[in-house]
Amino acid sequence: MTRGSWVNWGVYAALMAGIWLALAGGMPFKVTGMFLASGLAIGSLYALGGIGMVVLYRASGVLNFSAGAAGAAGAMTAWQLVQWGLWPPLAWVGCIAVALALTLAYGRYLAPLLAWRETVVKAVATLGFALIILGLVSFIWIDDPRSLELPTDQIGIVLFGLRVTATRLMAFAAAIAIVIGIWAFLGRTEIGLQMRAVANARDLSALLGIPIRRVETIAWGISGLLAGFTGLMFANLIRLEPVVITFMVIPSIAAALAGRLNSLSLVLVGGLSMGVIESLLTLSPVLKGVRPIAPFVIAALVLLWSQRGTRLTFGGRD
């Protein structure tokens, strides 16, 4: 890890601590800790969504707007399976399987048609796929209040004098475990090496004989698995509504931007700090109403900061 990335970590930590001190300075931890816990849970979801985006973006240059829609399709399937009386764990597997199948189908059959276009065109194309999925899902499951319960909702764990549900803890732990897992996968395995090569220079990797389609399919697969898991968590912790889950990609993209579409650990820290700051803003009487804006403001600032000093110059890739 370079010195620069430590500085970035520090900035996020300082930002969180600053807002904590400003808003929750005089209050007892019993009160403010609640906001911290719920913020970490929401932040883990943003981070999970962002990690899926970054893994795929690095390997294939596609920023996948349809991750949320795939997760929504999975979550609705899981709900339906539970309604039909299926054993819940199988329904959760069904959720992940549906998201995986949808994402792989796009990655295998549609994405290659656009492989040599600009990144922004590739991103917009996934939007088309997201709309198709969202349309079908909303058509199959008409608007109705639903909820998806997990057995972990009932389990409370006491940490530092706070009672936290196991689902939130699971989202948090999963986000950290997944970052470590993917970091090890990219750094220690041959496929990971190939993936990094493709991410660096697609055309040169092809010349070297790296099986680009296979590497990309694996990246789409990882992204699909993450989309399914994130969809399940969103459905449980936020709301089980296809439109809501589909457009949760927007804050996920904000988290991905916090890591500049590149560094997984920064996506994790950035996503977590977005969630915590958003949650802590509830304590401010002025900013209470606009607290969901936090991820977007942070992401925009990160973008502006990371582009400081650069100017539009001749050509190159964007």
Next chain:
Amino acid sequence: MDRSLFRLTPSGSTGLIFAALCFAFLPMLAGSYWLSVLTSAVIFAMATSGVAFMYARLGMVSLTQVGLMGIGGWVMLRLNYLFDWPFEVNMVLAALATMICGWILALPALRMRGLYLALVTLMAAGGLEILFATYQFPNGGEGFWGVKIGSSDPFRRPWLAQTPEAYLRYCIVIATLGFLFIEGHRRLFPGRAWALIRRSEAAAMAAGVNVTLYKTWAFGIAGAIAGASGALLAGSLGLLDDGTFRASESIMLFALAIVGGARFWLGAVIAAVLFRILPGLLNTWGVDTDLALVIFGAGLLHALITAPNGIAGQIHDLVARLRGGKP
């Protein structure tokens, strides 16, 4: 003054005839429900022309056009309840205010291009959605935000257009002016600079074109157009709802601009028809409106993969072929 500024192309004359026909006959065809749908379709056609122009002429993706419309609408309503000024003055001020917001949004554009620029505008759209949902739109209440509980105060429509029919005609005229405004820019020196930038930024810089200035200029035009359409939308309904200006709507509008065909005026019209009229039609026919999303998505993929000029481009080629020319 450049003589080619007023040259009438076949596509341009067709557009003007189309606008004239709409002006003459559209209000007669519709009942009160369809009048309001058609009015909003005309307004969104104008807004689409702004995003479509940025994409087709400069390759810039703006995912916040509907959010900017919300700013225009907010300013319009605010001025309406604050002062006794005529509709047109308020509309121009709303367009100018939105243009300034467009410029602010363009600041990152000085350093970014491609995907990152699209993402900055997406973050702006997400932020605006939350601001609108929190502070709502003025409806005659007290204070800066001007929101009160209960029914809203009356909104003054332009004195030329008091009835819904007349208002539809009014919107058609303004939208046509908006299209001509963009086309006029395209034919003068900014258009030449944009064409060069689109072809190659390096070549444009080498030729001494101020790339930053002209990109910002384009953002300003798209902003002003969005602001005016937001103001018209406020006039159509007399009130605005934050649900109209979600980030997802901005994304959808951009997607449909591509489906329609960003390079042609007809593309913006097709986009607006798909955006506003198709869901209404599906509703009347008793088909689930969610299926419109499936059509949009498939249309977007089709346009990106095989028909880069969209539906309007295909119609254009077809007409060219029928007339015996090269497609």
